[in-house]
Amino acid sequence: MCLGIPGKVVAIYEADGIRMGEVEFDGIVKQVCLAYLPEIAVGDYTIVHVGFAISQVDEQSARETLALFQNLGLLDEELQVKGDEVVP
Amino acid sequence: MRYLDEFRDPELAARLFDEIRRRVTRPWALMEVCGGQTHAIIRNGIDQLLPPEIELIHGPGCPVCVTPLEMIDKALAIAARPEVTFCSFGDMLRVPGSSYDLFRVKSEGGDIRIVYSPLDAVRLAQQRPDREVVFFAIGFETTAPANAMAAAQARRLGLKNFSMLVSHVLVPPAIAAIMEAPDCRVQGFLAAGHVCSVMGTNEYGPLAARYRVPIVVTGFEPLDVLEGIRRSVIQLEEGRAELENSYARAVRPEGNPAAIAMLEEIFEVSDRGWRGIGTIPRSGWRLRESYRDLDAEARFMVSGMRTVESPICRSGDVLQGRIKPHDCPAFGKACTPRTPLGATMVSSEGACAAYFQYGRFIRADSVGVTA
Numbered sequence A: 001m002c003l004g005i006p007g008k009v010v011a012i013y014e015a016d017g018i019r020m021g022e023v024e025f026d027g028i029v030k031q032v033c034l035a036y037l038p039e040i041a042v043g044d045y046t047i048v049h050v051g052f053a054i055s056q057v058d059e060q061s062a063r064e065t066l067a068l069f070q071n072l073g074l075l076d077e078e079l080q081v082k083g084d085e086v087v088p
Numbered sequence B: 001m002r003y004l005d006e007f008r009d010p011e012l013a014a015r016l017f018d019e020i021r022r023r024v025t026r027p028w029a030l031m032e033v034c035g036g037q038t039h040a041i042i043r044n045g046i047d048q049l050l051p052p053e054i055e056l057i058h059g060p061g062c063p064v065c066v067t068p069l070e071m072i073d074k075a076l077a078i079a080a081r082p083e084v085t086f087c088s089f090g091d092m093l094r095v096p097g098s099s100y101d102l103f104r105v106k107s108e109g110g111d112i113r114i115v116y117s118p119l120d121a122v123r124l125a126q127q128r129p130d131r132e133v134v135f136f137a138i139g140f141e142t143t144a145p146a147n148a149m150a151a152a153q154a155r156r157l158g159l160k161n162f163s164m165l166v167s168h169v170l171v172p173p174a175i176a177a178i179m180e181a182p183d184c185r186v187q188g189f190l191a192a193g194h195v196c197s198v199m200g201t202n203e204y205g206p207l208a209a210r211y212r213v214p215i216v217v218t219g220f221e222p223l224d225v226l227e228g229i230r231r232s233v234i235q236l237e238e239g240r241a242e243l244e245n246s247y248a249r250a251v252r253p254e255g256n257p258a259a260i261a262m263l264e265e266i267f268e269v270s271d272r273g274w275r276g277i278g279t280i281p282r283s284g285w286r287l288r289e290s291y292r293d294l295d296a297e298a299r300f301m302v303s304g305m306r307t308v309e310s311p312i313c314r315s316g317d318v319l320q321g322r323i324k325p326h327d328c329p330a331f332g333k334a335c336t337p338r339t340p341l342g343a344t345m346v347s348s349e350g351a352c353a354a355y356f357q358y359g360r361f362i363r364a365d366s367v368g369v370t371a
């Protein structure tokens, strides 16, 4: 839950008055709140905690971290992609 | 025993280990604050590859593990109510309360949902005006900005059926409490990088000075952790006690200003109980007066609960570095990740779970010093 996963911003939009975006983590795309990084743009990389982009990072370090988490099998757990009781 | 070639860059890892070995002249005990770091250390066998002089004490930095039993029992009581849809991060569902966990409430008909983002809970409240949606807002400074935004958004949307059970904990007061404990053995800290990416590093310089203890802001990957250890050891050997940032690629000294502003709007500092440790003054956040109408504790009147910890579990000693998980008699026997007796066995970031997952069953005293 509090690991923080790096991903790439692929879209930015507004929903219910909040700056939101789509962030891609190794093929998995999630809706992420971008309100705390008002400057971040499509194509940038960010570390995401529980659906919120908190800090911007460079592409290389983001890719390395992602590969590591994927190896450890931590990605699915952190992104809650499994489980029927998950709110979609 | 693990090997260097399991590191992403074995050559760099070897260089870091070499320098640590060359610099160390006497025993030092370092604490990694964050559960993600504990996980990296145990998985890569960093503790086994380090020179024997260096001991790593696994700190209390897993929010699932330190959420007080009383809060879990309150969550269980609220989640069991027929009008409530209870939303939580997935890790919390198997955390044992005084006598059962959220999964049990769910199997008995409780409406419990796992959410990825706290905003999912707000959306659920919007869609289901007939339900009381309660969000279990736990965590360190890393999840707090998300939880704060959920409160702000519920207020903005005028939702009357949304509330939060808030149990936030803060790292700097925990570091102070650890240093002030009479039997404290910690001589240096690897501070949690992502906590600092939110809050910045300004609170840590004064802690390093007051307690004469090096604090190195450190990331979560094995090489990050090694670099944090290297810098701590060099400081200790040179007799320095300073704040250093070895995770500058994600941490700026001022943190994330937009997140900090939102946190100040929603939360205020309060005393907080830590599971296995006890109450630490001013070590948590609660909703400010102006947001107290969102407080699930008041809405569902669950204050004044009595709680009893498992008499067998020694997670308090584990969290404070007095014993290693495999020194607990229940470890791997009565207590496993499938049948956890304590919170440190539940979360994959808990020290007991990390030791179990990577097969650390050998008690330190039965093999002498491990190298």
Ligand code: SF4
Residues within 6 Å of the ligand: B312, B313, B314, B315, B316, B318, B325, B328, B329, B330, B331, B332, B335, B336, B340, B341, B342, B343, B344, B345, B352
């Ligand atoms: S092994 Fe289980 S019982 Fe022992 S301290 Fe860890 S969580 Fe508690």
